[in-house]
Amino acid sequence: MPLAEIPLRAWRKRGQNFVFRGRTLRYWVAGQGTPLLLIHGFPTASWDWHYLWQPLAQRNLVIACDMLGFGDSAKPLNHDYCLLEQADLQQALLEHLGVEQPVHVLAHDYGDSVAQELLARHYEGRFQMASCVFLNGGLFPETHCPTLVQKLLLSPLGWMIGRAFGRNALASSFSQIFGPQTRPSESALDDFWSLISCNDGPRILHKLIAYIPQRRRLRDRWVAAMQRGALPLRLIDGGVDPISGAHMVERFEQLVPHADTVLLADIGHYPQIEAPVQVLRHYQAFRDRISQASPQSVYS
Template sequence: MALAGIALRDWRAQGSSFTFRGHDIRYWSAGSGEPLLLIHGFPTASWDWHYLWRPLAERYRVIACDMLGFGDSAKPRGHDYRILEQADLQQALLVHLDIHEPVHLLAHDYGNSVGQELLARHEAGGFALASCVFLNGGLFPETHRAVLSQKLLLSPLGGLFARLFNRRRLAQNFARVFGPASQPSEAELDAFWELIRHNDGPRVMHRLIHYILDRREHRERWVGAMQRTAVPLRVIDGPVDPISGAHMVARYRELIPQPDTVELPGIGHYPQVEAPEQVLQHYLAFRQERVR
């Protein structure tokens, strides 16, 4: 049965706010039980999870925020956006919600790097992680195949390119990274663009893209944490994704002991949007089979 999504207007109405280091952050929380933290990717926002939100909230306490620089949260100009700060934000949100027990994690893309940092903190005794599932994302910088727009944002012309970024360019990029039979609808593209555009978001995209450099800088810490950890891990991946598809999964199987991976045939970079029913199925199976 197809999962019913949540319209962006309704999603926004369900959100709340808290202050993180002087910046307004929008977040969402629903359900009860074990906490499940959902972390979105670049350049979108927590609305990415809207198909999965209700079915997951029927089983767990689900929590998500638009990270600093994304979606409906503050997007300060000139800010030095770093993955370590975004991990601090996730921890601050959990404190704000008075959650102190071990947390389950479901992450995508940029959120994978935040999740890797939280896993490294868990290994160092600074965070309590119960399980972690990664969707498509650059878990290994050597397998991340940046698209042209990412390369331009990271270049000396990044600020100019960011100011010229618009819905048309977004649609072109998504057409390349979504699966051929699971392309976003015009309504979905409108919603994605609205979240990027909000608070003059394109003007900070060239600063947010620094996460690609963060991945290189922290590779040994983050990959090492995945190799050492006893925390249950799974990768659910859309293999036709040109950025982090089948080639990323192959590298994961080379480097991670007893790798637990699932590939969704024909699906691209956004499996939670392209094939939410399959993601839900494999996520719930992971919780039943691997997490005690």
């Protein structure tokens, strides 16, 4: 049975504001109970979670924000965007909401890197994490395969590429990274573009893309945290994603002790949008078994 969609217009009306280091950011909260932090990817926003939002809120206090430079949040031009600052932002939001207990984390893409930093901080006693589930993302730089647009944004001409990036370029890019049977509709593409283009977003895409070299610099710190093994981790991954698909699962299983992985056949880079029912099922099973089940690989 498909999950109900939250239209972007309705989603935006539910958002609230908080100020982080002088910048206004949008966030969303629903449900009650155990806190669950959802962290979105590049170049989209927290609306990525809209299929899962209401089902997850039935069992958790679900929290998400559009990170700095994304979605409906502030997108300052004269700013050096940094994954470490985005982790600071997540902690500031939890403090703003008065969340003091350990937090479960569900992350995607760029958000995976933010979650990896929070995991490292957990082991340093600077953050309380209860568990972490990753969706498709560049967990290991050596197996991350950036798209052509990402490579161009990283080049000296990146500022020009970003300003020229439009809705048609987004559609072309997404057609390559979504599964062949699960590509977004024209209406969904309009909504994704609305979030990217809000607050003149294309002018900072070349600055946001700095997360790729940042990942390389922080790789050993983050992988070491994932290898500690004291905190429940799972990877749910769309296998046909050319950026971080089955090859990322293979690397995860090589490097993470007792790796707990789920490989979604024929699904691309955005499993929470392409296969939300499967993601929800595998996420809830992870949470249900978190205290007693041995990690295992699952193929579906």
